[in-house]
Amino acid sequence: MTLAEEAAALDAADPLAAKRAEFDLDPAVAYFDGNSLGAPPRHVAQRLADVVREQWGGRLIRSWTDGWWDAPERVGERIAPLVGAAPGQVVVADSTSVDLFKVLVAAVRANPGRGEILLDAATFPTDGYVATQVGRLTGHAVRRVPVAELPAACGEETAAVLVNHVDYVSGRLHDMGAITAAVHAAGAAVVWDLCHSVGAIAVRLDEHEVDYAVGCTYKFLNGGPGAPAFVYVASRWQESFDQPLAGWAGHADPFAMEAGYRAGAGISRARAGTPDILSLLALDAALDVWDDVDLAVLRAKGLALGDFFLHCLDELLPGADVPTPRDHARGHQISVRVPDAQRTMAALHERGVLGDFRPPDVLRFGLAPLYTRYAEVLRAVTALRELS
Amino acid sequence: MTLAEEAAALDAADPLAAKRAEFDLDPAVAYFDGNSLGAPPRHVAQRLADVVREQWGGRLIRSWTDGWWDAPERVGERIAPLVGAAPGQVVVADSTSVDLFKVLVAAVRANPGRGEILLDAATFPTDGYVATQVGRLTGHAVRRVPVAELPAACGEETAAVLVNHVDYVSGRLHDMGAITAAVHAAGAAVVWDLCHSVGAIAVRLDEHEVDYAVGCTYKFLNGGPGAPAFVYVASRWQESFDQPLAGWAGHADPFAMEAGYRAGAGISRARAGTPDILSLLALDAALDVWDDVDLAVLRAKGLALGDFFLHCLDELLPGADVPTPRDHARGHQISVRVPDAQRTMAALHERGVLGDFRPPDVLRFGLAPLYTRYAEVLRAVTALRELS
Structure with a gap:
């Protein structure tokens, strides 16, 4: 099975796959910065406009007690x-x-x-x-x-x-x-x-x-x-x-x-x-x-996304310097050390892969189980290999 | 000239009268709490929805540097x-x-x-x-x-x-x-x-x-x-x-x-x-x-609104207990002491006159020159007289 086939199988079996549709995300972008700025749920823009018009404008000062x-x-x-x-x-x-x-x-x-x-x-x-x-x-x-x-x-x-x-x-x-x-x-x-x-x-x-x-x-x-x-x-x-x-x-x-x-x-x-x-x-x-998220399912997907990220690194960039624990004593991010991290992350951004970098030399890839896809993980690691 | 005629003349001559249209205010309400919660400018709801969709959703983490x-x-x-x-x-x-x-x-x-x-x-x-x-x-x-x-x-x-x-x-x-x-x-x-x-x-x-x-x-x-x-x-x-x-x-x-x-x-x-x-x-x-407000004009209207408020009180509720200075050493509010201020303000709210109350006995009427009208000042004092 190729990595692309693995990613497709994992995405197909993902119990949280339907959550992605609840977020307003540019389909051209693979977003790996949900550990820094989470993506907006689709309904937030309208809800906030309603708060301004109905609660602030409509009810004015009375909303403080409402x-x-x-x-x-x-x-x-x-x-x-x-x-x-x-x-x-x-x-x-x-x-x-x-x-x-x-x-x-x-x-x-x-x-x-x-x-x-x-x-x-x-x-x-x-x-x-x-x-x-x-x-x-x-x-x-x-x-x-x-x-x-x-x-x-x-x-x-x-x-x-x-x-x-x-x-x-x-x-x-x-x-x-x-x-x-x-x-x-x-x-x-x-x-x-x-x-x-x-x-x-x-x-x-x-x-x-x-x-x-x-x-x-x-x-x-x-x-x-x-x-x-x-x-x-x-x-x-x-x-x-x-x-x-x-x-x-x-x-x-x-x-x-x-x-x-x-x-x-x-x-x-x-x-x-x-x-x-x-x-x-x-x-x-x-x-x-x-409201309908089981935290055990969330955690399992976050770890699985990380495991797949590490697997892609092993296949495409063997020997990558990864400070993130390979065992599961980690949050939902994978970090990779590279010599010129700031420039590498800028180049990833140009390729539509949005993570971030932390000084001096760490690329961070956040994995948000509510919207991150396995296919995007493969895309990120593939882009990283192209830049290496 | 009746108070209503005076109010109409003042509103007709108000250099800031056009600003009212920039605010989203229920026309049934006379709003005197802009000194506590200002009214929303009309464009804020849409602008905020755009920020959520375009800057947060569209640009994501890149907006921090944008x-x-x-x-x-x-x-x-x-x-x-x-x-x-x-x-x-x-x-x-x-x-x-x-x-x-x-x-x-x-x-x-x-x-x-x-x-x-x-x-x-x-x-x-x-x-x-x-x-x-x-x-x-x-x-x-x-x-x-x-x-x-x-x-x-x-x-x-x-x-x-x-x-x-x-x-x-x-x-x-x-x-x-x-x-x-x-x-x-x-x-x-x-x-x-x-x-x-x-x-x-x-x-x-x-x-x-x-x-x-x-x-x-x-x-x-x-x-x-x-x-x-x-x-x-x-x-x-x-x-x-x-x-x-x-x-x-x-x-x-x-x-x-x-x-x-x-x-x-x-x-x-x-x-x-x-x-x-x-x-x-x-x-x-x-x-x-x-952007186009002259602060001298703003101040002059705020004081004139207060002067008209005091004039209406003198005509309709002579002897009202007003802790706000009658000279111009005041901000843009008129306060009136009444025995049961909390209940009186609640009754004013029922009449669509929205001010607030501060313990133990003070009714506050904020005067926001960008949207408060002289006719509303008369409406407030008239309502207050009805409750006295």
Whole structure:
């Protein structure tokens, strides 16, 4: 069987094949950047225009009480099943960077008498920038530790540990259960960054007794460019959740306009300012595509796409330098190291193969099981061989 | 001349009358909440649908380099003339609450050795909540002072002063020039909250040598519900601007993915996380209505609408309790105190007159010169008389 025949057979047997039609994708393009910017579900454009005309224009200020004000919690509840969270623990608000700041400060405040924050040494940069700023303000030292060494590095000085669930460069998936247990054994709290795992993997926050998490909605959740992020605070930490961006939207009674802050009940206290309704309702619309998705099927296809990518590399580009784990300890991306990655990715773009590159030398190919086809994987690897 | 004839004459002579047609407003409704949620310009719905289909769906990840990444600065430059700022000093990002946090921390860091923050005692609540959080983290005392007493209250301990340009309850306009000069005379920096003045008054930040400002785009700028806020940092403060939400979007070279933070040049360093593109481009579209607006004409109409509102009150409800200044030291709103304000406003809503209420007893009527008509002012006061 040729690779093309294999791809065709895999596409024909794909239980998620019908989902592709729900997305607005240029058929001339093979899109491998759903791990950076998810593709738009077809109905989002019209839904958003309706929100502007009917809710904003038609109902005007009355829409705030007709569903806008509570949208951060309501949309959060739609994300909750994707991260394994029971109700009342997820809210959508602000950006990942801003939410990391809230959660890290709250985490160290809730764990006093300990002087350090441990940071995934290979973290996406903004997590490190934010942790540094938190350390400046709260007096905590910030220590970078490779994830494999985090369990041993946690000690009695560790207040909180910030770790990425899936490494954004290599695609490696870290062991949420084992790391969380090790952090807890040292008396510290863990903050998981789910940006590259939500919508790819059936994340199990409650099952692993995770303390806090932050995640992005514009990658595998297809929420739209710069769509608001979400915050998870485990129920047991909510009453002590004392966050520094305690704006009016997190107040117990925002429209009472009280001079003093009283934190709202439950997860609402993770909110800061007025919610960004247009982006939030675009995300709300985009989440509709998840209603009938079995996360086990999604995960299986994501891994199968990756396996087929590796198989194509083995056949067409043997010896390719692949930092992504060949076993299944990975998210839904395959990375390939090449000498001139930026130029190679630009040439792939010219051929209609859209991935991205991360310095210094990594090509990233995101695999979005809701719309990526096996035939496109073969197309990407074929194009890569032509450029090699 | 009857009040109805007066209203008709004023509407007939209104130089901004044609702007009303640019907005999508239910003709059955008299809308007086443009100081809380501006009405949608008609073209925004279609423009936003086009952004989703063409930029997000059509260009996908390539749009980030085709204009999305720099949109915060580009849209900021469109707001700059409305606040009297020369280029390079305004950026659109995050919410007002979050931006206040950035700016207040940066302001006190840039003015070391002083232990207090002064706060407008009648401030919109979120400003006070944020100032309190800043004080907790930086060790500054936060002292509430009535605005009239601020100039005398500033002293050698004052690091920064946070004051609202227009009081959100009474509509009183504070003297930006005099207060800024007094704050400077004491060696402190001033942060102006422009939420209720931008798009109403020709704000003159540069002329008054203001240090920092934050403002809202969803009120008189009609940017959409929860549209992102803007930050002004005067050029002379930009190099020392050291803000606590220093996420990757404010980095000098974000896509280099460096482990350490290096603040971007100029106003860009006021950015935090990934910009919220859909809301930002809705705002961008909404700003088109300002292209041909003379701010002096806008201001004159806003004051004339208020004068006519007061005149109608004098005729129809003599003795009404009006906390808004009768002279022109006010923004574009008239407030009326009534015993049961919440129920009265609900009854006005039933009559198609949409204002809002602020505890404990204030009815607020926003006057948006781009679409409010004098005949609607008469309708509002007439309805209010019927309920009295």
